[in-house]
Amino acid sequence: MQITPIKDWGHPFNHPLIMSGPCSVESEQQVKETAQQLKDFNIDILRGGIWKPRTRPNSFEGIGSVGLKWLKEAGASIGKPVATEVANVKHVYEALRMGIDILWIGARTTVNPFAVQEICDALQGVDIPVLVKNPINPDLELWIGALERLNRSGITKLAAIHRGFSTHEKSKYRNIPRWNIPIELKRRYPDLPIICDPSHICGNRDLLREVAQTALDIGFEGLHLESHTCPDKALSDAKQQLTPEAFGHLVSSLHARISIEENPLAENQLEVLRNRIDDLDKYLLEVLSERMDVVRDIAEYKRENNLAIVQPSRWTEILESRLDTGMRKQLTDKFIKELFHAVHKESIHHQTQIMLNGEENAMIKGNGEPMNNKNK
Ligand code: PEP
Numbered sequence: 001m002q003i004t005p006i007k008d009w010g011h012p013f014n015h016p017l018i019m020s021g022p023c024s025v026e027s028e029q030q031v032k033e034t035a036q037q038l039k040d041f042n043i044d045i046l047r048g049g050i051w052k053p054r055t056r057p058n059s060f061e062g063i064g065s066v067g068l069k070w071l072k073e074a075g076a077s078i079g080k081p082v083a084t085e086v087a088n089v090k091h092v093y094e095a096l097r098m099g100i101d102i103l104w105i106g107a108r109t110t111v112n113p114f115a116v117q118e119i120c121d122a123l124q125g126v127d128i129p130v131l132v133k134n135p136i137n138p139d140l141e142l143w144i145g146a147l148e149r150l151n152r153s154g155i156t157k158l159a160a161i162h163r164g165f166s167t168h169e170k171s172k173y174r175n176i177p178r179w180n181i182p183i184e185l186k187r188r189y190p191d192l193p194i195i196c197d198p199s200h201i202c203g204n205r206d207l208l209r210e211v212a213q214t215a216l217d218i219g220f221e222g223l224h225l226e227s228h229t230c231p232d233k234a235l236s237d238a239k240q241q242l243t244p245e246a247f248g249h250l251v252s253s254l255h256a257r258i259s260i261e262e263n264p265l266a267e268n269q270l271e272v273l274r275n276r277i278d279d280l281d282k283y284l285l286e287v288l289s290e291r292m293d294v295v296r297d298i299a300e301y302k303r304e305n306n307l308a309i310v311q312p313s314r315w316t317e318i319l320e321s322r323l324d325t326g327m328r329k330q331l332t333d334k335f336i337k338e339l340f341h342a343v344h345k346e347s348i349h350h351q352t353q354i355m356l357n358g359e360e361n362a363m364i365k366g367n368g369e370p371m372n373n374k375n376k
């Protein structure tokens, strides 16, 4: 993908970039007052939803096109560019006509390649930044697909918004972050900026700071936090919005991290630590490989003595003792369980291979016994 860095988007954005404003534009007064109250907190982009994708009908589905002018004027009154969500071609044309500066594609649109492609076709030849929210389901390829479609239609001022993933699991989040997904996106496209949206991840105000700080610690390029003059009365996402004042408070309590490129000294020290990690990983793999050698010896023994591969009591004993040792070494029980389940799975794989090969060799030699003669 060909990506234009945020500093070349034509706006004097800060690092990290901060985007705030109401979930929905509800009235001219509401969006203009929100903008005025945000003025002191140095935001980079004023956001406001005009068309709202609601789960059930009969909820507030957005003020519609009339709100575009209010949003644009609210941004102009504080000298900031404005952004809104577009979900179809009509939205794109209306937003462009009103001079909306930045568009975003919502999570419910990113899941649908037909909808994304129609938006891309409507944006052909238009030089506007587009932010792409992750799809509601944890599908990295779908997220990348939407970004690629936009890029192929000439949009290079692109960024991803990480807003968490829908889940049926019990969770303290409205949408669980699954940090590994945006981190993998960053690994594949290091130039693609990622903005974290703690508001839609958390779904409530209590967890916002923790999630926002984690995003900065990881090294994301920006934050997206919803704000409203009177959050409890908001017509959408009331529980997660902050007053502009609380927003300012939260942002000023965060620690921005600097990137390695800005601090070459850190690069050298990190290099030393990374070399240690490389050595330790090599050692880890050697130990695992040696463990599998022993596993194969065990499998040979089991085959010769006609013993079943899995001995449940032994597996329980391994898990319990490794949990005990690992936790004393400051490793989480979730990690130890996952690690040893993976090791066990690999061991079973090696053992079944040895059993099968042994059977085959026996058959070739003609001394394989039919199953019902075994254990006599
Ligand atoms: C929003 O930003 O208000 C919104 C609807 O977000 P999402 O697409 O992430 O649910």
Ligand code: MN
Pocket (backbone or CB within 6 Å): 023, 024, 226, 236, 237
């Ligand atoms: Mn919202």
